[in-house]
Amino acid sequence: xxxxxxxxxxxxxxxxxxxxxxxxxxxxxxxxxxxxxxxxxxxxxxxxxxxxxxxxxxxxxxxxxxxxxxxxxxxxxxxxxxxxxxxxxxxxxxxxxxxxxxxxxxxxxxxxxxxxxxxxxxxxxxxxxxxxxxxxxxxxxxxxxxxxxxxxxxxxxxxxxxxxxxxxxxxxxxxxxxxxxxxxxxxxxxxxxxxxxxxxxxxxxxxxxxxxxxxxxxxxxxxxxxxxxxxxxxxxxxxxxxxxxxxxxxxxxxxxxxxxxxxxxxxxxxxxxxxxxxxxxxxxxxxxxxxxxxxxxxxxxxxxxxxxxxxxxxxxxxxxxxxxxxxxxxxxxxxxxxxxxxxxxxxxxxxxxxxxxxxxxxxxxxxxxxxxxxxxxxxxxxxxxxxxxxxxxxxxxxxxxxxxxxxxxxxxxxxxxxxxxxxxxxxxxxxxxxxxxxxxxxxxxxxxxxxxxxxxxxxxxxxxxxxxxxxxxxxxxxxxxxxxxxxxxxxxxxxxxxxxxxxxxxxxxxxxxxxxxxxxxxxxxxxxxxxxxxxxxxxxxxxxxxxxxxxxxxxxxxxxxxxxxxxxxxxxxxxxxxxxxxxxxxxxxxxxxxxxxxxxxxxxxxxxxxxxxxxxxxxxxxxxxxxxxxxxxxxxxxxxxxxxxxxxxxxxx
Amino acid sequence: xxxxxxxxxxxxxxxxxxxxxxxxxxxxxxxxxxxxxxxxxxxxxxxxxxxxxxxxxxxxxxxxxxxxxxxxxxxxxxxxxxxxxxxxxxxxxxxxxxxxxxxxxxxxxxxxxxxxxxxxxxxxxxxxxxxxxxxxxxxxxxxxxxxxxxxxxxxxxxxxxxxxxxxxxxxxxxxxxxxxxxxxxxxxxxxxxxxxxxxxxxxxxxxxxxxxxxxxxxxxxxxxxxxxxxxxxxxx
Numbered sequence: 001x002x003x004x005x006x007x008x009x010x011x012x013x014x015x016x017x018x019x020x021x022x023x024x025x026x027x028x029x030x031x032x033x034x035x036x037x038x039x040x041x042x043x044x045x046x047x048x049x050x051x052x053x054x055x056x057x058x059x060x061x062x063x064x065x066x067x068x069x070x071x072x073x074x075x076x077x078x079x080x081x082x083x084x085x086x087x088x089x090x091x092x093x094x095x096x097x098x099x100x101x102x103x104x105x106x107x108x109x110x111x112x113x114x115x116x117x118x119x120x121x122x123x124x125x126x127x128x129x130x131x132x133x134x135x136x137x138x139x140x141x142x143x144x145x146x147x148x149x150x151x152x153x154x155x156x157x158x159x160x161x162x163x164x165x166x167x168x169x170x171x172x173x174x175x176x177x178x179x180x181x182x183x184x185x186x187x188x189x190x191x192x193x194x195x196x197x198x199x200x201x202x203x204x205x206x207x208x209x210x211x212x213x214x215x216x217x218x219x220x221x222x223x224x225x226x227x228x229x230x231x232x233x234x235x236x237x238x239x240x241x242x243x244x245x246x247x248x249x250x251x252x253x254x255x256x257x258x259x260x261x262x263x264x265x266x267x268x269x270x271x272x273x274x275x276x277x278x279x280x281x282x283x284x285x286x287x288x289x290x291x292x293x294x295x296x297x298x299x300x301x302x303x304x305x306x307x308x309x310x311x312x313x314x315x316x317x318x319x320x321x322x323x324x325x326x327x328x329x330x331x332x333x334x335x336x337x338x339x340x341x342x343x344x345x346x347x348x349x350x351x352x353x354x355x356x357x358x359x360x361x362x363x364x365x366x367x368x369x370x371x372x373x374x375x376x377x378x379x380x381x382x383x384x385x386x387x388x389x390x391x392x393x394x395x396x397x398x399x400x401x402x403x404x405x406x407x408x409x410x411x412x413x414x415x416x417x418x419x420x421x422x423x424x425x426x427x428x429x430x431x432x433x434x435x436x437x438x439x440x441x442x443x444x445x446x447x448x449x450x451x452x453x454x455x456x457x458x459x460x461x462x463x464x465x466x467x468x469x470x471x472x473x474x475x476x477x478x479x480x481x482x483x484x485x486x487x488x489x490x491x492x493x494x495x496x497x498x499x500x501x502x503x504x505x506x507x508x509x510x511x512x513x514x515x516x517x518x519x520x521x522x523x524x525x526x527x528x529x530x531x532x533x534x535x536x537x538x539x540x541x542x543x544x545x546x547x548x549x550x551x552x553x554x555x556x557x558x559x560x561x562x563x564x565x566x567x568x569x570x571x572x573x574x575x576x577x578x579x580x581x582x583x584x585x586x587x588x589x590x591x592x593x594x595x596x597x598x599x600x601x602x603x604x605x606x607x608x609x610x611x612x613x614x615x616x617x618x619x620x621x622x623x624x625x626x627x628x629x630x631x632x633x634x635x636x637x638x639x640x641x642x643x644x645x646x647x648x649x650x651x652x653x
Numbered sequence: 654x655x656x657x658x659x660x661x662x663x664x665x666x667x668x669x670x671x672x673x674x675x676x677x678x679x680x681x682x683x684x685x686x687x688x689x690x691x692x693x694x695x696x697x698x699x700x701x702x703x704x705x706x707x708x709x710x711x712x713x714x715x716x717x718x719x720x721x722x723x724x725x726x727x728x729x730x731x732x733x734x735x736x737x738x739x740x741x742x743x744x745x746x747x748x749x750x751x752x753x754x755x756x757x758x759x760x761x762x763x764x765x766x767x768x769x770x771x772x773x774x775x776x777x778x779x780x781x782x783x784x785x786x787x788x789x790x791x792x793x794x795x796x797x798x799x800x801x802x803x804x805x806x807x808x809x810x811x812x813x814x815x816x817x818x819x820x821x822x823x824x825x826x827x828x829x830x831x832x833x834x835x836x837x838x839x840x841x842x843x844x845x846x847x848x849x850x851x852x853x854x855x856x857x858x859x860x861x862x863x864x865x866x867x868x869x870x871x872x873x874x875x876x877x878x879x880x881x882x883x884x885x886x887x888x889x
Contacts, residue, residue: 029785040788052699052788109789110697110771118767123760130854138855152851158756159847160749163854164680165760168687175797176691183790184694 016207017215018116020084028086028107031062038062043090043104048179053090053104060100075100083204085114088190094198106183112191114205117216120195123162126151128192130166143199200438257302261295269295271427277437278427282444287311288457294423301409304401308333320413321404328365329396329404332358336393340386351384359392369395668743671730675750678723679757681807685716686761688802691795693764696771698789703777708799709768714817716761717826719807724758724830727751731838745845752845755834762827769820 031037043053056078064074078098081087082105089095090104098105129148133140140148152159173181197203219225260266273279284293292312300307300316307313314330321327335358339350358367359377369377373391380388408414429437689712695705730747776782818826 028787032785032787034784043790050790051792052790107787107789109694109791110775110787111694111767115767115770117770118763121763123756124763133852133855136855138852149851152847156847157752157842157845160849161683161753161756161760163849164683164753165687165757166854168683169690172684172687172691172798172801175801176795177797180700180791184691187694187789 012210012212014211014214015116015119016211018114018205018207020080021114021116024081024084024086025113027063027066028081030066031107043106045182048182050179050183053106054087055102055104056099057101059087059098059105071100080204083194085112085191085194085204088186088193090186093186093190094193094201096193096201096204106186108190109187112187114194120205122151123155123158125192125196126155126159126162127166127169128188130163131170134166134170141198147196199441200435261299267426269293269426270424271429276427276429276434277441278429279444280424280427284422284424288315292417292421294418294421297418297421304397304405307405307408316413316417317404317408320408320411323411323413324404324407326404328358328367329400331365332367333393333396333400336389336396339389344386347386348384351381351388354389355381367392367396368399665743668730668733671726672743672746672750675723675726675730675754678719678726678807679750679753681805682716682719682723682754682757682761684805685712685719685802686757686764688712688798689716689761689768690764691798693768693771695791695795696768697775698787698791700789700791700795701775701777701786705795706772706777708795708802710817711799712802713765713820713823715802715805717817717823720758720761720827720830722807723754724834727754728834728837731840748840748842749845751834751838751840752842755831755842758827758831762824762831765820765824765827769824772820 038054038058040052040054042049042051059078059081060071060074063069063077064071067074067077069077075098078087079096082089082098083096085096086108087098087105088108089097089099090106092103125147129140129144129151132144133148155162173184176184195203195205213219263272268281270280270284271278273281283289285296287310289312296310296312300310300313307317318327318330321330332354335350335354339347339354342350355363355378357363357365359374359381360366369392373395377389377392689709692705692709692712695701696709727747727750731744731751775786
């Protein structure tokens with residue numbers, strides 16, 4: 001007993017149009033014509049003969065003649081009729097195909113024809129199974145037994161009715177003459193083979209999702225319909241157009257690129273699991289597999305989006321970026337994705353973390369976006385929503401795509417992956433092996449378990465990031481989120497020795513001071529001096545000592561002159577200059593910004609703003625110095641988001 | 654005081670009798686609907702004819718009478734029952750009957766709708782309509798089935814003689830009955846449990862099972878199907 005609600009709830013509950021059914025019925029009725037239809041013959045059984053049996057070859061010949069097609073096509077058409085359930089085979093009743101020989105078939109009675117309007121009810125199936133149980137004295141086939149147990153559980157409340165009805169139907173059927181009874185039983189069995197297919201087969205009546213609109217109902221023509229038509233046509237007029245040569249060219253290019261990768265158009269290696277029931281293909285292409293397949297790696301070279309969307313590809317890319325010390329771009333992009341697709345309740349929190357980690361001045365994993373975007377983003381972050389980081393994310397995405405992606409493809413990481421990628425041999429299964437495979441099918445991992453594994457992976461990755469990307473002598477702060485981890489930051493220190501940089505207090509030098517105690521005290525002084533005052537300062541004394549220090553660095557070795565001088569070059573100035581613009585709109589009191597320590601590093605490129613990187617130092621002794629220095633070091637001060645500190649500032653700068 | 658007790662005993666006895674009536678009527682309804690299904694299976698086939706359709710109408714009317722009476726009595730049974738704790742078990746039995754009746758009603762309705770559709774598709778109003786009937790192999794009519802229908806007895810059939818509607822009205826009436834019953838009495842149908850275990854139906858029909866094996870062999874026909882089920886994908 002089902003309770004049907006009369007409310008319109010806009011759910012999807014209607015079976016879609018199945019045009020094939022109406023068309024098949026027409027063909028079937030044509031076949032019945034005594035003059036132009038199919039010729040039937042009686043089927044001889046042990047006890048009796050039953051009329052109206054037709055041979056497979058007759059069906060195929062008739063179809064070929066009626067529709068003027070070749071035998072192959074007629075055969076597929078005939079098989080479709082059998083698969084839908086309009087004709088059923090008398091021998092080998094579980095295989096719903098037309099055999100082009102003398103095997104016998106019969107027409108199904110219209111009561112058992114498939115319909116579009118009414119789905120096949122489980123109640124009917126339960127009654128059928130109960131009847132079969134009675135006839136077979138409890139010995140059902142395995143899939144039937146499974147269905148039976150399941151229905152007994154779910155239809156427990158009407159089980160008495162089901163059993164009663166089964167018995168009555170059984171008795172009613174017995175009232176008929178023997179040949180008719182045989183026919184009826186064959187018909188019923190054929191009906192259920194179509195609608196509850198045995199394992200290893202699919203039902204031809206599978207149609208995917210239910211639809212929202214009932215195709216059998218007439219659409220009432222209201223003014224609303226016309227309004228919709230008008231809106232649609234207006235929008236079509238306004239739509240921008242592309243030359244067909246361009247769009248077709250794009251299609252052709254796409255087809256040419258993906259032709260070998262399409263499982264319909266070319267063979268999957270080793271074999272397509274949907275055809276051979278062998279799941280090697282899926283296990284080889286799991287998201288977190290160690291060694292990817294050659295085809296998969298080739299797909300990564302098609303476009304940057306392909307690389308990013310494949311988990312394994314993204315891992316590879318991440319590894320490459322780690323080696324290049326530009327992992328924060330990908331981390332930022334992933335953080336933005338997380339924000340976009342995550343829960344609404346956590347948006348504010350996530351946005352804050354992202355700001356603290358990637359965008360703020362002095363952030364541990366500062367990303368390089370242009371001033372305008374930064375302006376827009378920070379402004380939007382005051383009232384964060386799901387898409388607030390879209391411009392920044394797009395910028396970083398383009399940066400990665402245009403720059404890192406190309407280098408990735410030439411990098412040793414990628415070349416190594418390509419070399420190690422495997423190319424499995426094609427399976428060649430015999431018919432017996434195919435049957436074996438289909439018997440051995442097992443369901444895959446439950447999605448709950450998959451999601452748990454995914455979360456564990458993410459947590460593991462999050463833990464890993466801190467260790468490898470940070471300076472070896474900083475301690476990650478536990479209460480900050482995944483993407484951050486620092487507690488020691490140098491201040492917005494004074495500019496390097498070049499005086500023309502003096503007006504950018506936010507520009508710490510890449511040739512940073514060492515980490516002995518003198519520098520600490522020096523920088524404390526600078527800190528005090530460098531309070532949000534964009535006015536020109538001349539920390540010449542400081543810079544001189546810094547120059548001396550840097551020379552000392554140089555002499556100590558482990559430091560390329562090239563990088564040092566490069567960072568002193570005007571180029572750095574411009575970079576520094578831009579970075580000076582990259583400040584939050586609402587004043588961020590540098591005094592409140594925590595003291596920032598910048599390590600020395602080998603700089604491969606020179607146009608990276610100085611305040612972004614903190615990377616492990618190459619030489620050992622410096623590390624030890626610094627570690628000692630900072631062990632009892634400056635207290636941890638977090639980066640504060642500008643909108644939070646609005647209330648506490650006294651509006652300087 | 655004692656008179657109230659006596660009254661309740663009398664009431665209980667009355668209700669028990671009514672329940673017994675309903676149970677018998679339920680069985681009768683099951684018989685009639687299964688016969689109706691046997692008749693409907695032949696619709697549109699070569700065994701179709703005016704005799705079949707008449708028999709179907711008769712069966713339908715009978716079922717309708719049983720349904721009407723049963724719904725009325727069940728409504729009375731279940732709306733009368735007070736919330737007194739002593740009659741909880743009776744209430745459970747009544748609820749079971751309620752659920753079984755509604756399931757039977759739903760099942761019968763789906764058969765009726767299908768029959769309506771098929772009669773619309775294969776109207777036998779003209780002579781050459783017979784040409785389009787499907788050759789299914791069923792030759793005989795359903796005389797014995799009709800006889801089975803005629804033998805059905807329900808407790809109140811002789812008493813109530815009402816007019817018999819045609820198919821469309823019949824369906825509409827049953828639908829109205831169904832929704833009315835669902836709205837009038839709140840019965841939690843999931844709380845009803847089956848009285849029989851799974852698979853218990855195999856044991857009870859020994860008398861009917863003679864000659865069943867030969868029927869199975871008959872169904873296989875020539876070209877033995879002794880080989881195991883072939884597990885190949887059907888091509889569509």
